Amino acid sequence: MGIIRVNINNRELTAQEGTTILKIALDNGIDIPNLCYDSRLKPYGACGVCVVEIDGIPKLQRACSTIAADGMIIKTDTARTLAARKVAFELLASDHRGDCRPPCVNACPAHTDCQGYVGLIANGQYEEAIKLVKDVIALPASLGRVCPHPCETACRRQNVDDPIAIAELKRFLGDVDINNGVFVPAVKKSTGKKVAVVGAGPAGVSCAYFLAMEGHQVVIYEAMPHPGGMLRYGIPEYRLPKDILDTEIDVLTKMGVELKYNVKLGEDVSVAYLNKAYDAVFVAIGAWASSSIGCTGQDMEGVLGGIDFLRKATQSEPIYMGNKVIVIGGGNTAMDVARTAVRLGAESVQLLYRRTRDEMPAEEIEIEEAEEEGVQFNFLVAPIEITGDGTRANAIRCQKMKLGEPDASGRRKPEPIEGEEITFDADLIVSAIGQKVDASAIQELTQTKKGTIVVNDGTFETNIEGVFAGGEAATGPKIAVEAVAQGKNAAKVINGYLNGVIIPVANPCFIIQEDLCKKDFDHVEKQNREHPVVVVPDKRKLSFSPIAETFSEEKALKEASRCLECGCHDYFECKLVNYIDKYKIDTKKISGEKHKRREEQTHPFIVRNADKCILCGQCIRACEEFIGVGAIGLEKRGFDSKVIPEFNLPLNESSCISCGQCVDVCPTGACMENEAVKKQVPVDFENVNSVCNYCGVGCNLVLQTKGDLVFKSVPDRSKEEGLLCVKGRFGINYINDESRIKTPVVTRNGSSLEVTLKEALTLTAKNLQLIKGQYGKDSVAILASPRFTNEEAFIMKKVANSLDTSFVGSMAYNDVSGMEAVLGCNASTNSYEELNSTDLIVSVGNIDENHPVMAVKIKYAAQNKGKLVSIAESKTRMEEYADLSIKPYNSTEFLKSFIKALFDGGYVNEAEVSNKAKNLENLKNYVKDAKDCGEAAKLAKMYGEAKKAIIVADDDMVTSDAYKLLADAAVITGKIGKAHSGIIVVRSSSNAQGFIDMGIKVPGKEILEQIKAGKIKAAVIIGEDPIGADYINAEILKKLEFVATFDMFMTNTALASNVVVPMGSFAESEGTITRSDRKIQKITTAIAPVNGSTVFDNLSQFGKYLDVNIASLSEAAEKLSAEIPEYAGLAVAEVEDKDIYVPNSTANTYGVQVLYTDGFNKEDKKAVLSLPENDKIFVDKKIYDSVQMKFNAYLKANGLK
Structure with a gap:
């Protein structure tokens, strides 16, 4: 394709022919609103918000579906396009049912995220809830005691029973904060700007708090002897103890705020002086005068x-x-x-x-x-x-x-x-009929007839530049939270002023449901509201002691769990609400019929809401075009169109594979995920890039966390296809599972006892050393799941060396490597990227089911360039896209027929092969009597005629003998040892390749046979559950004198062990893994370790007791690089923070994508063609990893694929 030139908004740009205007704009940082666009999908043009003007074309054009032409002049933000977009957004809003933010948040003058902190409380995340409250409220413990809580008045729970006790929950949080050491927000680097705040009441304190956070130097002038304003002098001690107030206000001093007392504005200091001495002034003097009764006397x-x-x-x-x-x-x-x-x-x-x-x-x-x-x-x-x-x-x-x-x-x-x-x-x-402002001493500020200070709406500016006013000084008497809101908003404006621009504060534009009634909540179970314990009247009236107790933790958890979660859970990701606010859309301008359809939720992971759907079609198109499933579609037409699962089945009973792509592409809350926490909470997450910890495809993901919990796992759209399967997308609940082992357990004589980590590890090390000393070499075995990092695996192998055992492996390995037997190395020969450049892909096994993302890679590569052959034992989705689908009898006889057909078809250059491989004649004789098979002949013709071909094999199912024959075929046809031709082995576990490279490669069944034979006397089992997988029974482990299990859960194998050591999840780990195509990727810590120590820490400490001294990740990377030649460049690459391939070196840290370009990994560089005995091509997939077993059991229990 050629290059074209276009001009967008007076910027001259170049692009490939055939590119849409929208893609060119987005690629060059030019924002055009869009709701139905995804670069991976075909243009659809449904939403109509991406319209642009093109010179010479009278009608507005949709940028998402208009192909740019050379010389086009395009304008994106004109009066016409903006008007058209506003109408489009108004129409979308007119039939969009939901609450962008919950009623409680909208009713709170400060817009405190009530739903957010209540939900975090329900999840036990008090620290995160405190931080969320303190994003808006500086004094939660004080306000929680005195606020008349308009949020509760608006709470929809009262349509069921009673509103949520939001104020009491805020008080609970405030007290937790005080009791645990008050949280002090981070303060930005000093700006050098000074601000005077007059008044230490709710408005002044709030303003100072937020200005200090921005790095400004703040001084508060207070007329009274102590701070707090009406919170101190207008609220009795029995409602608000002053030590609580003082503790919270003291946070300001820790943030660098200076407070000056007994200084009255207009008497002790003037507005003019402050305006001259400071860069800005905020007047918040409050309403301290009582209203007159209006009668004589x-x-x-x-x-x-x-x-x-x-x-x-x-x-x-x-x-x-x-x-x-x-x-x-x-x-x-x-x-x-x-x-x-x-x-x-x-x-x-x-x-x-x-x-x-x-x-x-x-x-x-x-x-x-x-x-x-x-x-x-x-x-x-x-x-x-x-x-x-x-x-x-x-x-x-x-x-x-x-x-x-x-x-x-x-x-x-x-x-x-x-x-x-x-x-x-x-x-x-x-x-006590009211209060009023007395600003008589500051006449230089313009005042209203009621004595309040005149300010500009939204900016708090007075008649004097640089002087702002707010709180009751400007509004007259209001509730405390209103003053707090005024102070917060004023701080925002003042911060802008100090940075050279004043931006008025305005309430965001939202969609709000206003027609709900009690009938809409018939399905909600009633649950009594929790009430604080109140001192009896006869006792409480005798003193000013607090009259009510703060909620206990038990009460707080119960009360928080009552929240109906009214606000949209997609608020922080919703594109529609962002555009509504950006374009200041009046969501009530267009009124008319509005759908109200209750959606029955049947899927454990995916939540659907047709009334939030804007009919962009992205979910349907992603499922059909991208994933190739087509589980959902549209029913009806026009206004009543609705996205439904196929045949109107419940989603969990449809062909849906639960990959979550519909959720990922949905621009609104019409399709959302259930978060991996007890209480669903819409909060702004921390995003941590990492890698999926299930199979060996190594999909990149982003863990969305808040505090110590992982809420979501979403695809990393910045890398490769931006896809996850059901495991990577939704298989994270185990991370937050409360049944995780938190304390080591030692079992003696049938009795279990919790011990310290040190006691558990020293006991394990001592027993293993005793057994090694008594029985000698190979008397100890290590079985480990290949889900752990390279650095962790390196320590495991070092421990095995220290115990003088060669029996270190995994149940994940079906057999010894067939690839290694032929080629000299048990590894994929080529990278995933090369699939897009090959002529033929041969898929062997049930890749579509076991490795769905790899199946998508194969499907797209085949559709874009090459052809596809699917070889599987039974019907798979892959055959829907295959040029040739083969379901052979499960015997290597078929592969022998395939190789025979290659010889017979003249696709083998025997002279050339003889120079590169041994046993060619033996192989030829080995297959000569193979039965002719039409499908094998077709495969041989396609494979033989393809200039470039890659075999992709499912390691979950393909046998060692089958691998040998597949490798034989690649060698004799010359389709290996060069780019775009070879074999990719798709591993069953995330770091199976890394474990093999670290030397942990003995098949588990071989180790178990040695246990049965009585040769092995002790075992360390890490992350695997062979008893739970029904591979062995507990009686076999009883043959061992000692068993230690390191795991996250009390598995059946753990229950049969002498020592159980808790382990962490990948979300708590850091290090590297090597995916199936030998690419090393980084695992990044997303949350602090639940048990206080990481997997690496535990293994490092364990190794120390066995004379394996590796104290840190960096030391592990250095030693690994020094001792394993293929990883020589790892330490350098980690410093440079980049992904690399194995093998690599200090000179070539990027590594090698294509193996065997200079011969095979044998002493003479010749492949050894293998002649296996007749055996099966496929075996049944079996899972031994405890985490995968747990998730598979959950899927099965919920009837999911």
Whole structure:
């Protein structure tokens, strides 16, 4: 193909002919929105959001399906394209049912991720939950105690029973944080910028907290002697202990924030001074003045404002109360005043409210607890006059009221009952009907009629440049979390200002469900809400001690588990919500019929929601075009189109192979995975690149983690095809499995005892040394699963050497290597990449089922260039794409016929082969009597005529004798020892090739025969479960004098062992593995080891007790490189952080992709053609690895393929 030139947005670009506009744009970093595009799939053009303008073409064109032509001039973001995209997004949103964010998050003024931290609590991840809360809230323990929790008011759980106790869970987290040593957020490098914050209340503290995180130097000026604002002086001690508040605010000082007390703005320091001394100023002075009652006598001695009363009580100032206290108001402040008065010893506390109890704005729990403590409520009374004895107020005269029509607040308006009054005697009257801002001392800042500071909406800017204001100073009295939100948002704007740009804070655009009712939750099981333990009234009213206990861990876990998980689990990955916010889409602009279809969830891994589907078709196309299965399709047409499994079967009963590609390509939450945790939580994950730990294909993946849990495994789209099979995609639950062994176990005389790791390892080493000393060479065996790293395998082999045993191998090996017998090396001869350049691929075995990703590689390579032959014992999906499908009788007789046909067809240059191989004549005689077979002849013709051919063999099933004959065929036809021709052995385990290279290669059955014969007296079994696999019974292991099992789970083999040592998962490991085509890839640590030590640590320590001293991974890599010639370049490659092939060297760290280019791995460099006795081509696949066994059992239990 030729090169074309196009111009996109005035950038001159080049591309290959036949490339779409969208691909050219994306390849060059030019963003064009798209929802139905995947570079691996054919263009579809469904979503209509990628439209662009092309000079000379009047209509907008879809970039995903328009092939670029030479000389095209393209504009991506014009008025026309933006308008068209907005309409497209509005239409998509109009029938997209769901909640991008849950109601609790939307209702919280600070948009705290309630669903996120509640879910993390349910999973036992308190540290991660604390961090998530502190991304938004600086004072979780304090706010958890006092917040009136609008999040709970919005909670949809109340459609089932009661809302989630979100505030109590926040309090629980805050207390866990304090008790474990307060989490201090990371602070960025100093910017050199200084910010003054006026006021140490919720808004000021919040603003300072987030500015400090950005690396700015922050100084807080506070008028009072201590920080906290209304949290300290307006909230009684029994609700919020001040030591809790102080501990949380102290985090600011640890972040570098300086606090100056008893400094009042307008008196001790001016706005002008601060504006000159600092790069920015944030004014958050709060609302400290009490609202007036509005009746005569209100200024009399004996009348106090609610805030003044609470402040005096907090500061232990004298308050004359007498015996009778009247409190006016119906909000939480009024409750605090009344209950404080009770604790200060008032004999009678009466509360006056002009409406009824139903209209009281106070929280119901506050009202109930006030009643329990003896506060008397008088409803439908409004003050007319306060009277006194000339020196002090002693009574309040009130008008009786009735409720009329609702007012602007939605509450029924109180109206006077003509001629009806009532008088209450009082020694103290406290007005708690509201607060207001007193900014009279800072007149340079423009103020409203209500005394609040005027600020620009969304930017917090005042009339003075560089001076910002927020919290109650700007909004008037609000709940504390509103002030916290103001402070956080102001910090964001101020940070932008300090960096040269002011970006207004705006609420993101979301899709919200507003038509749900109780019927929609009929399927949810009722579960009682947890309540904190509250001190009995008669006791609690006697002091200011806390009245309620923080949730216990048990209660917190139960309560968190009640969350309905309303918010979309795909929020952090959803492309649609990102575009809706980016393009500021009004999601309610286009209204009309909206689907409401409950989806029955039958698949254990995949969750489907048709009401979030935008009909992009990616899932269908990926399943059909890419994977080649076609398990899903569209039913109906137009508005009612819906993606369904074939024949409308449940997905788990369809032909779905559970690879998860539908999930990976879905741009919304219509197709999602069940995470590998108890509680599904949409959070922003840490992404760690690693390699699948199941079969030897070595698929690249990304482990998505949060704290100490692995939530997801997704394909690494940056490498190769970006594919995983069911094992790599969903086989990670075992990592978080609570049944993992966490402590070593020693069994003596039928009794098991938990011991330390050191005790277990020293006991194992001592017993092995004793047996070696008593019985000599080869009296000890090591059986290990090839799922461990090269570095770990290297230590295992060193341990075997120390124990003087040659019996070190794995149950994963069916037999001795047939490849090695012929070629001199048990390894693939070519790389995966070469499949795309060969003329013919011969697939041997059930690769499609055992190694699905390799099957996709083969399928694509064959479709793009070459031909495909499938040889299998039974029907496989591979034959659907094969040019020739063969299901021979399971005997090597077929392969002998194949070789005979190669000779008969003239495809063997005998003179040339004689120079490269031995036994040619013997081979010719060996096959001469083979029965002629039409299929063998067809195969020979295709293989013989192909200039280049690669055989891909399934090591799970292909026998040693079959390998010998396949290698014979490759040698005699010259289709080996050169690029694009050879044999690829697809291994059963992730590092089987690496284990072979490390010298761990004795077939397990040979070791077991030696155990039965009584030659082997002790065994170390690592990660394998031969008893659980029904290969042997426990009686065989009883022949051994000592057995140690190293594993993650208490397997049947572990139960029959003397010592059991816990091991880690690949997510906790680091090192390298060698995949089936000899490419070395890196395993990266994703989470901290669950047991406190890694597999390498355990093996290193074990080796130390047997005089094998390898203390670190780097030391292992160095020694491995020095001692194993084929890995000589490993240590260098690790430093350079790159993948390499085996063999490699210090001079060639990239390694060799093609083996035998200069002869075979024999002394004379000649292959030794093999003449095996008649045997089977295939054997049944058998799994011995404990992790694979566990996952296979799960698949079987759920009826999955």
